[in-house]
Amino acid sequence: MPPESLAPALLGGRAAAVGADSALAARWNAVHEAAAVVAALAAQPAGALDGRTRNFPDTMAQAGGQRLAVARQGIDDLAVILETGIRALLAVHARGASPLAAAQALQAEFGNARDALLALAPPEQHLLG
Secondary structure, X not given: OOHHHOHHHHHOXXXXXXXXXXXXXXXXXXXXXXXXXXXXXXXXXXXXXXXXXXXXXXXXXXHOHHHHHHHHHHHHHHHHHHHHHHHHHHHHXXXXXXXXXXXXXXXXXXXXXXXXXXXXXXXXXXXXX
16 A cells, blocks of 8 residues: 555544543544554554553543543654654655655654553452452
């Protein structure tokens, strides 16, 4: 898929979300859609979301309080970074240069930032039965 055809997925594609905080889930899904665009520009697979990652918005909504506030801000920040980065990558591509190295760097930064957000989730509590 050519890079210029990926921009609508970032700018217009917002997955419907259900759960404890649908706005947070929608934003989380949009961030992962944007990360898939970056992965395509980096010529790397986007990767499937594991359960922990997929359920992060619900987990944080249930945690509430400061954890939820920090998660919301972190997701918003990550969305801005990805949107700005994709615009820059597409501009590089439009000039005839390869965005590959920059896209790979952005993809790595996304992974690190997402891991930091996932670390906000409270530890799982297993009930002994």
